[in-house]
Structure formats: structure tokens, C-alpha cells
Amino acid sequence: xxxxxxxxxxxxxxxxxxxxxxxxxxxxxxxxxxxxxxxxxxxxxxxxxxxxxxxxxxxxxxxxxxxxxxxxxxxxxxxxxxxxxxxxxxxxxxxxxxxxxxxxxxxxxxxxxxxxxxxxxxxxxxxxxxxxxxxxxxxxxxxxxxxxxxxxxxxxxxxxxxxxxxxxxxxxxxxxxxxxxxxxxxxxxxxxxxxxxxxxxxxxxxxxxxxxxxxxxxxxxxxxxxxxxxxxxxxxxxxxxxxxxxxxxxxxxxxxxxxxxxxxxxxxxxxxxxxxxxxxxxxxxxxxxxxxxxxxxxxxxxxxxxxxxxxxxxxxxxxxxxxxxxxxxxxxxxxxxxxxxxxxxxxxxxxxxxxxxxxxxxxxxxxxxxxxxxxxxx
Numbered sequence: 378x379x380x381x382x383x384x385x386x387x388x389x390x391x392x393x394x395x396x397x398x399x400x401x402x403x404x405x406x407x408x409x410x411x412x413x414x415x416x417x418x419x420x421x422x423x424x425x426x427x428x429x430x431x432x433x434x435x436x437x438x439x440x441x442x443x444x445x446x447x448x449x450x451x452x453x454x455x456x457x458x459x460x461x462x463x464x465x466x467x468x469x470x471x472x473x474x475x476x477x478x479x480x481x482x483x484x485x486x487x488x489x490x491x492x493x494x495x496x497x498x499x500x501x502x503x504x505x506x507x508x509x510x511x512x513x514x515x516x517x518x519x520x521x522x523x524x525x526x527x528x529x530x531x532x533x534x535x536x537x538x539x540x541x542x543x544x545x546x547x548x549x550x551x552x553x554x555x556x557x558x559x560x561x562x563x564x565x566x567x568x569x570x571x572x573x574x575x576x577x578x579x580x581x582x583x584x585x586x587x588x589x590x591x592x593x594x595x596x597x598x599x600x601x602x603x604x605x606x607x608x609x610x611x612x613x614x615x616x617x618x619x620x621x622x623x624x625x626x627x628x629x630x631x632x633x634x635x636x637x638x639x640x641x642x643x644x645x646x647x648x649x650x651x652x653x654x655x656x657x658x659x660x661x662x663x664x665x666x667x668x669x670x671x672x673x674x675x676x677x678x679x680x681x682x683x684x685x686x687x688x689x690x691x692x693x694x695x696x697x698x699x700x701x702x703x704x705x706x707x708x709x710x711x712x713x714x715x716x717x718x719x720x721x722x723x724x725x726x727x728x729x730x731x732x733x734x735x736x737x738x739x740x741x742x743x744x745x746x747x748x749x750x751x752x753x754x755x
Contacts, residue, residue, distance in 0.1 A: 392493040392496075395480065395485065395490050396490060396491075396492050396493035396494075397493060399467075399468075399471075399490055399491055399493060399494055400493040400494055400497055402468075402470070403460075403463050403464050403468075403494050403497065404463075404497065405467075406463035406464075406466045406467045407463035410459040410462055410463055410466075411455060411456065414455050414458075415451055415452070418447075419444065419447075419448070419451070422444055426440060426443050426444055427440075434527075435527060436527065436561060437561065438590075439523050439526075442519070442523060443520060443523060446516040446517075446520050447516070447520070448516075449512040449513045449515075449516045450508075450516065450517065450641060452505075452508050453505055453509040453512075453666055454666065456501055456504065456505050456508075456670060457505060457666055457669045457670040458673075458700060460498060460501055460670060460673065460674060461673035461674065461676075461677050461696065461700060462677075462693070462696060464494060464674055464678060464681060465677050465680065465681045465692045465693055465696045466693070467681075468487075468491075468678065468681035468692075469681045469683050469691065469692050472682060472683045473683060486743075487679075487743070488679075488740065488743075491678050494674060494678070495674060495675065495678075497674075498670055498671045498673075499671060501670055502667035502670040502671050503667070505666050505667045505670050506667040509663045509666050509667070510645045511645060513641055514643060514644050514645065517640070517641040517642035518642045518644075521642055538555060538556050539555060540553070541553045549571070550570065550571045550572070551569070552567075552568070552569055553567070553568035553569075554566065554567050554568075554586070555567075561588060562587060562588055563585075563586075563587060564585070564586040564588065565585055565586070566584065567581070567582065567583045567584075567585075567586045567601060567604070568580075569581040569599075569601075573608075576610055576611060577608065577609065577611070578609065578610075578611055579607070579608050580606070580608075581604060581605070581606045581607075581624070582604055582605050583601035583602060583603060583604025583605075584602065584603040585602045585603060586599060586600060586601045586602065587599075587600045587602075588600075597627075598627055599625060599626060599627075600623065600624070600625035601621075601623070601624050602622065602623050603622065604620075604621055604624060605618060605619065605621070606618070606619045606621065606624070639655075640659065641659075643656065643659055645660075648660040648663075654714060654716070654717050655715050657714055657721045657724070658712075658714035658715040658724075659711075661710075661711075661714060661721075661725050662707065662711050662725070665707055665725050665728075668729060669703070669732075672729065672732045672733070673700070675736050676699070676732065676735060676736045676739065677692075677696065679736075679739035679740050679742065679743045680695060680696055680699075680739060682743065699735075703728060703732060706728050707725060707728060710724065710725045710727075710728060711725075
């Protein structure tokens with residue numbers, strides 16, 4: 378009996394070798410450009426947040442949350458741009474090395490060879506859509522929540538060692554600490570005064586203290602150690618004195634709220650079908666990013682044309698100018714929609730039409746657009 382060994386099924390890529398090669402060139406260029414730009418934006422974000430933390434406007438405990446929550450918004454805006462320039466750089470290098478000339482000599486035009494690059498742009502557009510429609514609004518709402526919590530506890534933000542800090546509330550309160558740790562959790566030589574209605578007062582001194590958030594988010598607990606409490610009526614000599622080994626009390630403050638979500642924080646479900654002009658403008662702007670991801674790649678393919686004499690970066694200058702132009706046009710269209718100067722159905726569609734006309738003209742220049750009576754160039 379002859380034994381039959383089942384053949385292993387090999388995965389067959391829908392792309393041929395040339396198409397996979399072009400995709401790999403673009404992906405590598407994109408993987409280099411995107412982290413660099415994200416790191417640059419994150420550096421600016423870190424310096425801004427650090428400056429506020431150093432000024433006492435943001436507690437250290439919220440520092441990294443406010444930094445990392447901005448990453449989804451950066452990705453949504455950066456990916457269309459970096460993918461556009463990655464295609465320009467990758468194909469520009471192929472033009473400089475005469476590889477595109479060799480490809481065309483083999484009877485394949487650049488438009489057909491870049492099929493894999495266009496498919497890759499569709500996948501990246503899907504990623505951008507998820508980021509701007511769902512992830513970014515969630516992250517922005519978290520940022521707003523953190524700022525609400527900071528504002529609600531603003532009395533304890535910016536405590537400075539050796540300075541008296543008035544605390545707002547229903548009664549007069551003054552706080553002082555001789556030494557405060559960087560994270561504002563450990564304190565030494567503490568003084569706390571509170572006016573108790575109608576005409577009494579409470580004064581607490583302690584050698585050490587710890588401060589930490591309440592589990593229910595109602596404020597912060599201040600736990601004092603090795604201290605003394607004075608209580609009485611102003612102007613009278615009858616003062617109660619109590620020594621304590623450990624004493625804690627809750628510093629609770631009224632919660633604030635950013636109100637109705639605005640801008641990037643508006644959930645997608647609220648934007649869809651809304652009659653508010655601001656919501657319509659925001660929705661169309663979010664959809665513009667994934668659409669722009671695809672259109673820019675289609676435009677970058679013919680725009681990357683160069684020659685060994687010009688260099689592989691020849692297409693960058695017109696690419697930068699066109700990107701800035703279309704970015705500003707989207708911002709202008711956003712304002713028009715928000716102010717009701719254009720119909721919502723027209724919205725930003727005219728910019729897409731303008732880009733597609735430009736793409737058609739660029740491919741027509743390359744002779745890679747099939748027209749009646751004109752064959753595709755080889």
C-alpha cells in the first residue's frame with residue numbers, strides 16, 4: 378500500500394514580487410518617519426505639561442496620564458502625513474536608482490506596480506478612522522475628566538513649601554507646610570487653620586503628614602502625625618488643647634465639570650445625525666483624515682517622479698506645499714460648516730474633488746491614465 382502524505386498548503390500572497398517590494402520600501406520609510414514625528418510631538422507635550430507641573434498647576438500623579446492620552450490624537454493626524462511622505466521618499470529613491478525605468482522597461486507601469494501600496498493605504502485609513510472616530514474622543518474625555526478633578530482639588534494644587542496657602546470653601550482655611558515632597562504626598566512641620574461657624578476656630582499643628590486621594594474621589598485625606606489641635610472661640614482665653622499621635626480628616630471640594638463635550642471629546646454616536654453645525658463640522662473633519670490618507674497616497678505615486686540628476690528628495694518640496702495647502706483648506710471648510718456658510722452636504726467634498734482632479738492630471742502627465750484612443754504606456 379502506498380502511503381499518501383498530505384501536501385502542505387502554501388499561503389499565496391495576492392501581491393506579486395514587485396508589488397510586495399514596493400510595499401516593503403514604503404512601509405520601512407513610514408516606520409522610520411512616524412515614530413520620529415510622534416516623539417517630536419510628545420517632546421513638546423512633555424515640556425508643556427512639565428512646565429505646568431513645575432508651576433504647581435498639575436499634580437505629579439496626573440502627569441503621565443495627560444501625556445500618553447494625547448498619543449491617539451497625534452496618531453490620527455500624523456499617519457496621513459507620514460504615509461504621504463513615505464511614498465514620496467520610497468518611490469523617489471527608486472526613481473533615482475533607475476529602478477522605475479527598469480520596471481517600465483519590463484512592460485509594467487508604476488500605477489499597476491503600486492497596487493500593494495494603495496491597498497496598504499486603505500488599511501492605514503481604517504486604522505486612522507478607528508483612532509479619530511472612537512479612540513481619540515475617549516482619550517480626550519479622560520483628559521477632561523482629569524482636568525475636572527484637578528480643578529475640583531485646585532486648593533491643593535500648587536502647595537509650596539514655606540508658604541501659606543488659602544483654601545477656598547464654606548469657611549476660611551489656611552494651610553502651611555515647611556517641607557513638601559515632590560509628589561506632594563509627604564509633608565513636615567504642618568500648620569492648618571479653619572474658621573468654624575459661627576465664631577469658633579480650629580488650629581492644628583503636626584510634625585509630619587501624608588496626603589492621598591479619597592477612594593470615592595471626594596477629595597484628599599490629610600493624615601497628620603505627632604501633633605496638637607487647638608479649638609475655641611476667637612477673643613476668648615478658654616482654648617481646648619488636644620495632643621494626638623495620628624489624626625486624619627477629609628479635605629473635600631465641590632466637583633467641577635467641563636460641561637458638554639466639545640471638539641475632539643464629542644463621541645461619534647453624538648456626532649452622527651446631529652443637526653448642530655459644530656457637530657456636523659467635527660464629523661466631516663474626522664472623516665476627512667482617513668479619506669485624506671488614501672487620496673494622498675494616490676497623489677504621492679505620480680508626484681514622486683524625479684530623475685537621478687534631481688535627487689530622491691525632489692518631490693518633497695511640492696509635496697509639503699500641497700499638504701499644507703489641503704490642510705489649510707480643510708480648516709477653512711471646518712469654519713465654513715460651523716458658521717453655516719455652506720450646506721452640510723457640500724461640506725468638505727469640494728476639497729476631495731479638487732484633490733482627485735489633481736491626481737488625474739498627475740497620472741495624465743505620466744501617461745498612466747487609460748483614455749479613449751490612448752493605450753496604457755509600457
